[in-house]
Amino acid sequence: MANFDYNQLLNKNINNHDNTVVSELYGSLLNGYMNQKTVINNDQLGPRLLNNQEGSLIWEQIKHELLTCDSYTFAVAFITDPMISNLKPIFKDLSQKGVRGRILTSTYLYFNRPVVFQELLKLPNVEVKIADVDGFHQKGYIFQHQGYQTIIIGSANLTTNALMRNYEWSLQINSLDGGDIVDQVSSNVESEWNNATGLTRQWIAKYENLYKKNKNKFILKPQTNHHEDESIIKPNQMQKDAIKQLRLLRKEGKQRGLIISATGTGKTYLGAFDVKAAKPKKMLFLAHREQILKKSRDSFYKVIGGQKENYGLYTGNSRDKDVKYVFATVQTLSKIEHLSLFDQDEFDYILIDEVHHVGAETYQRIMNYFHPKFYLGMTATPDRNDDFNVFKLFDYNIAYEIRLPKALEEDMLCPFHYVGISDYEFQDSQINQEIDQYNNETISQKNARQVVKYLSSKERVQYILEQTNYYGYSGDTLHGLIFCSGVSEATSLAKELTRQGYPSKALSGADSESKRSQVIDDLENGIIKYIVTVDIFNEGIDIPCINQVVFLRNTNSNIVYIQQLGRGLRKFEGKEYVEILDFIGNYKNNYIVPISLTDDSSYSKDSARETTNMEPTIGISTIYFERVAKEKIFASIRQAKFDSMHNLRTVYKEIKKRVGRIPLLQDFIRFNSIDPVILANKENNYANFLNKMGEDINISNYENKVLTFLNVELLNGKRRHELLLLELLTHHPEIKSQEFAKVLNENHCLSNPEVIDSVRRVLNLTFYSQNASPSRKDYGEQPIVTWDDQHKQYQLNLNIWNSIQKNDDFRTLWIDSIKTGLYRSKKYQPDKIFTIDKKYTRKDVMRLSNNSTNVTAQNIGGYYFNDKYGMIFVTYKKSENISKSIQYEDRFLSDRILHFYSKNNRKLTSKEVQKFFDGKYQLLLFMKKSDADNNKNFYYLGTCQYLESSAQQELRDGKPIVSMNLRLDQRVKYHLYHFLTD
Structure with a gap:
């Protein structure tokens, strides 16, 4: 094949079109379909393979296309409720912007459950139809932009596994509206759409009957290994790691150890596995509720096995004293008349569940009486507000800690779908101001009583129910938990929720144990829809069926926030996810939300902004902030003093309490605390x-x-x-x-x-x-x-x-x-001078680029050359306070091409400008979003190359300046690119 000039072809075609998109698309086509080494100015619209591997989540790309399109059409055979749940906040935001969508799906193989169609009906500005064709198995996503379309087509259905977890192949392509590929896809979709049946409640009612009759014919039964006993419980990897650490503790002669494990991560099974490994002659399991003991006894039997007669309860109702494995309530065993029935060395292994309660006199009496070979304490919440030091009691031996993000990534917990929603705004601004004061605890008790009436008013509760109904829950029955700020507020909310058709009951710390148990039973049995509470469900209460958690309160502690969020994370049959709905008002502590969701202890405003802006996934758990809610969090981050001496002193005391001495810097890393x-x-x-x-x-x-x-x-x-x-x-x-x-x-x-x-x-x-x-x-x-x-x-x-x-x-x-x-x-990569996506200051860059001296920031400006490297520093969003002469419009043309400006008063012939072109220097690109909060850290985006013939001499305020295009050797990752450019 004869050689020809791709750029000449590009320029010839572009000259016939006065359209930026045309220019971008031609360059992308040349690069994507003819020669990837083609020198082009933009390849943002080129073809891409999305496969859910590093940096190419199909879900993320679909989310991005939705948020930037003018309209959209999905043609997908299979849809699941969890993925609709993930998309609901996006569809809601798009509807408010007037963006319309269409979804064409099917009843193929009866994969789509009736609930899917019920949830699809809720979507605003989305028209749904059912394809009238046998074997409909399409998997395409079409997005209309200004003048062009983006099509994602391949193997991925609209399911969580396909878009976020499986190794899929989906090809993303772009075409002008007049392109043949657009015509082919659009014609096919329109043909099916015109022949399809519109989704209605009547259609769903008929489908439900057909689904019940036919679903078992098509649902694939999982294959089982008949040679393997499915009743045998095996430890997961994290439990194996914890058991190993406990074994090492005992080998070192330690007599006490702590396990800190997020709620729902299998602490009881972990304890059973360790007891099985330790092989004690006699074991005591302590808990504060008989219900916990019965479940724990059954779990231990599943793991350890043997004769059921070896497992017994010692409670107010049972006295199984002479069994090998004794499961006792603290309330009963702590009484002197019961303790005296046991020898002090009767148990060689004692396990205390929810060990953060151990400061109570009843627990202390038991621990002081018995002298086992080993004490194991287990809890999800060791950090207490009282002065009792659990860590000291267990000789500061923390054997293992399983934190929330890791547990989610390891599929130990039920995934959550978090949505940050702006709280209800009253028309009377004075009322809103009083509510803000109430939420921030700066209001008199008299005025607080009036605010409670506002918070439980018909209008606000109606608004809350509109949101909870739209976002929904996983499963057939709503089992909701609402957290609010005060007891009177909880009582009033429960009454108004009940009045509006959602039976609810309030619970507080003042309620008896029997009342709590009854209300929990009512929730589990579907008699009530919501429990409204203040603080008693932070820990220790196990209601696995909870499928919707609602926050109607200010968050003062990330520990408490995680405890409350964790109430819904325990796995439960029929529950595929838990919906977390956070009604965000003008709270001074809103910045705690992004910190808590990602378990981020860095005390970095930049990190909090990144989470709020990037909305990362954790395993298959998702985060989304509605626009107004996001703005309120940003305002809170701006005002917060993350590294105030008060905050640092609090963090310091927490770690000192854990280690029982002056903490080392290493300790803050070991306990996932603040960056040392x-x-x-x-x-x-x-x-x-x-x-x-x-x-x-x-x-x-x-x-x-x-x-x-x-x-x-x-x-x-x-x-x-x-x-x-x-x-x-x-x-x-x-x-x-x-x-x-x-x-x-x-x-x-x-x-x-x-x-x-x-x-x-x-x-x-x-x-x-x-x-x-x-x-x-x-x-x-x-x-x-x-x-x-x-x-x-x-x-x-x-x-x-x-x-x-x-x-x-x-x-x-x-x-x-x-x-x-x-x-x-x-x-950081030791074999590279810089690690892509990591942050560096200008001083770091001078040191690590082997510069001879530490050149000050004032002498560096936007770039600096030494003998080998050209280091480019870009602040993407310039401050309005800086001189207009240096407010250069550096901007990304795509996720790998930057339009960059030289320093002021430079010409194409200037020596330093020539250094960009001559190929002698390796160009390194560093970028930060803005100078907010005196931010000195730049992300390293990698090496880049000057794009031939892209340099232009321009005038800025009457002075010469040079613009050019730089092409990164590696694309900027999706999240970081949109964080920097949004």
Whole structure:
């Protein structure tokens, strides 16, 4: 085939069309169908394979297309209720924008359950039809944009598995409205649509009868292995890991251990597996409710087996004392007359369920009486508001911790579909203001009583029910749980909900155990629709059938928020997901919502914004914020002081309570707490922070400056080379170069001469100038490490070596900082100078790009070139306060092409502009969304290339400036791209 100029073909065709989309599409077609190396200015509309693998979730792309289209049509054979639930908030937002949609589906193989069609009828601005054709098995999604269409077609039906979990193949293509592929697809769809039957309630009623008669003919029965006993319960991977850690605890001679495990993750089975492994002669299982004991006894029998007579209850109604496995209520066993019936060493294994209650006198009496070989405490909520320290009681031996996101990803819990909804707004602004004061706890008791009337008014409850009815629940019967702010509010809401046709009952901490049990039974049996409560369902109450959780309250604690959200996460037959509906008002603590949903303890405003904006999936759990709700959370994030000393002190005390000593920086990582870099940098170094916390840390002024260097420069772990060398020098003050080289090789680190020279400049402080901040003076002026070229060895500063030997405080903080930095370094690729999608400051970039000195931010501006690299820094959303001369309109043309501007007063012939073109320098692109909150961190997006012939000289305020297009070697990942550009 003869060679020809693709770009000439492109330009020729574009000249015939005055349309940006045409330009983009031609370039994308050339790149996608003819030669991927074609030099083009945009490939956003090119063909893509979506397969649910890294960075290509079909669900995410469909969500994006929906939110940006003018109209849409789905032609899909199979639809499931969970996926409709995920799409409901999007369809609702689209309806409010006037965007219409169509869904063409079928009754093929009777896969679609009647509830699916009932839920489809709820969708606003969506017309649904049933294809009148045998064997309808289409799987296509069509989105109409301005002048062109996007089509996603392939193997994926409108189901959670197909769009989020399975390894599918779906091809995304784009075509102008006049394109032949559009005509082929549209003609086919329109033909089927015109012959299809409209969805109505009457049609659903007829289908329900047919479904009942035919579903069993077509539903595939799962194949079972008849050689395997299905009654045998086996541990999942997380339970195996926990059992291993418990075994190690006992091997080390520890007599007590804690398991912290999110609600619904199988704590009882885990305890049974460990008892089976420990093989005690006699075991005691303690709980505070007989109902829990009966379920636990059955679970232990399933795991351990043996004779049922070996399993007995010791409660107010039963006295099975002489069995091998005793399941006892604390209330009964704690009485002296019952305790005295047992020998103090009768049990060699005691397991305490919901161990956070152990501070009560009844529990203490039992624990003080018995002396088993091993105590195991299990809880989902070890952090208590009282002063009792559960961790201390169990000798700070936390064997294992299963956190919520990991449990969701491992499919241990029921997935949740979270929707942040804007709360009801009254027409009277004064009422709204009083409600805000009530929610933020800044209102008098007298006015609070009036606010309760507003919150339980006919109008607001009607609004709440409109939302709960639309978003629905999984299963045949509603089992709802509502959290509100006060007892009187709960009572009033329950009455109004009942009046409007949703039987509800209120529960509070003042209610008796018998009343609680009765109300729970009423909910489980479908007698009532909702339990309205304040705080008693944070933990310990097990109602697996809950399929809708509603938040009508301010959130003051992410721990409490997760506890309450977790009430619906236990798996239950017929429940495929739990609907979480969060009515978001003008709460000062709204920022807690995104932090809690992702279990993010970084105390980073940037991370909270990312979650709110990106709405990430966790396993197959989804997050969506309606527009107004999202704005309220952003407002809360702006006003919040994440790293205030008050917040940091609270976090510090929590970890100190867990470890029973002055916490190390490593402890904050171990317990998934705050990023230790925040603590260390709050007061320049962690020693200063500890002194602020009232600890007595004794270090000299020079030692303080050395720790400042270590904490400010290296603790982040963005390059592990310096940390590895300091770790070696901690044990021997002189280290040969070949030994350091060996360690670098073992850790897969880059070890070229440029990197080694950079490491030496950083550690001898010549990288830091005397004038810039930070300066050598800030770090003690003396080199931390020197290089002896004659003997080819590194030498640790003797003053530091002496401090390590003689000062316990300094040695502890020095070693802890190095170990913590090395742990954090696991986030970064050691064989690359930068890791894509990770954050770096300009100072980080200067160090890691092997620059000779730490060039200040003022001298860097939008880009900086050293001998090898061109480092480009883009703030996507420019501040309105900066000079107009530098408000360049840098913008993405696609997820891999950036339209970029040079510094002001530059021409095509300028030397620094020429550096972009000549190919001598490797261009590295760093980007941040904005300068909000003095944000200094840029995402590294990867290497990029100048696109040939794209540079143009322009005028800005009468001064020359150069624009050009840069093409990234790797596309920006979906979530990050939309976060940066939204």
